[in-house]
Amino acid sequence: MSLQNRLTLLSTAIVSVLLALFCLFLYLVAEQYRKKEFLNRLRAEAITAGHLLVGREKLGPTLYKLIDKNQLTVLPQEEIIIYNANNQLIYESGTDYLTVTPKILSQVRELKTTQWRNKNREVVGILFREGTAPFVIFASAVDTYGVRTMENLARLLGGGWFLMTGIMLVAGRYFMGRILEPISRINHRIDEITASNLSLRLPEGENADELTQLAQRFNRMLNRLEEAFQLQRSFVSHASHELRTPLTAITGQLEVSLLADDEPDELRATLRSVLDDVRGLNRMSNGLLALASASMDSSAVPMGPVQIDALLEKVQQDVQRLQPDYTVHLHIDVGNMAPTDWQLTGSEPLLRTAFFNLLDNGGKFSTNHTVTVTLSTLGKSVEIRVHNTGSVIPADQLSAIFVPFQRGRNASGLPGYGIGLPLTDRIVRLHRGQLQVESSDESGTTFRVSLPR
Incomplete structure (x- = not known):
């Protein structure tokens, strides 16, 4: 897999996970807000029923049911249940959605208020005091609108997550391609650089970013390599020339000595001349070896x-x-x-x-x-x-x-x-x-x- 694809997938995965966590956070916050608001409405319905049914200014159960039935703000499948101080049922709104046990009644009397969920029904129980006798009032309903709203929000967040992930994938690949384009140019130029054209240099770009610094360091390395190659060519050329002269002189003197019938003194003179040339070659060779040794890196x-x-x-x-x-x-x-x-x-x-x-x-x-x-x-x-x-x-x-x-x-x-x-x-x-x-x-x-x- 290419570096562009790896970076694209990595960046998309990171953003996708962060976006999913953000969507989940929004959903949980909205769900808590829905539940809190609906329970507050149930608690308000229970208090209102207490005031109208068992308060100081009572309404008859028949009249209350009529009002409750025609109320525009009535909750879906709402049910009101009231118990007196002896845990006797004194009012029920007519539906039979909720079953109340003595244990629940005791819990409400002890805690003054409680709430729980029964399948898809939200239930609130309160201890109502208006006068001397305490009453236990239960209000329950189904938050049809709120649940439907949360389902729509979940679908909206999920669809937005998929859409943004796709956009991020396409945009990430495009921008990663733009970011890595200098590397492609560098690779193309590196393929063009050979021993015969070491004068070529990598494009450095205009921004002082890491890729530009990398290209600059490559160019400095190429400068050193070009200098070393030129030095090597010059070294070989001059060394060959300098070695050829004394070798030619030695060869000529020896050939002349072999062809001529020289006297011993003349042969000694020829040998002394050859010996001087050989000593010169020895000095030159030692100098070349020392020059090569001094060209090494200091760490060596x-x-x-x-x-x-x-x-x-x-x-x-x-x-x-x-x-x-x-x-x-x-x-x-x-x-x-x-x-x-x-x-x-x-x-x-x-x-x-x-x-x-x-x-x-x-x-x-x-x-x-x-x-x-x-x-x-x-x-x-x-x-x-x-x-x-x-x-x-x-x-x-x-x-x-x-x-x-x-x-x-x-x-x-x-x-x-x-x-x-x-x-x-x-x-x-x-x-x-x-x-x-x-x-x-x-x-x-x-x-x-x-x-x-």
């Missing part, structure tokens, strides 16, 4: 406490050990900071890779291979500034250097594959931080890393 990366000042000291030692001609100056703004204030939550191997790339990159592009690292606090974050005075990054390429395999014009002639800075940027974003760069002829190039403590 093991995190733990990282002492950022100690980590920078280790990275400083690594850079100077691997690049002996590089000079790294590390300044830690200690101030009133406690050792625990330099601690943050993150992945130490990934952060170590990011800082190593920044320091290695700063030493590579510096004219004197000198890089200055400053560690300080900034509110609830720690800030690492990596500065060098080398070739300036063009302003139009400041954002492009964080795209994989994209290198600035100032990197011409220097070794590299355009992987280090994109990898560093992803590691920083993985730790909910920010990486910014400033470059000018006057102040040189400064990379600013901000990480939450």
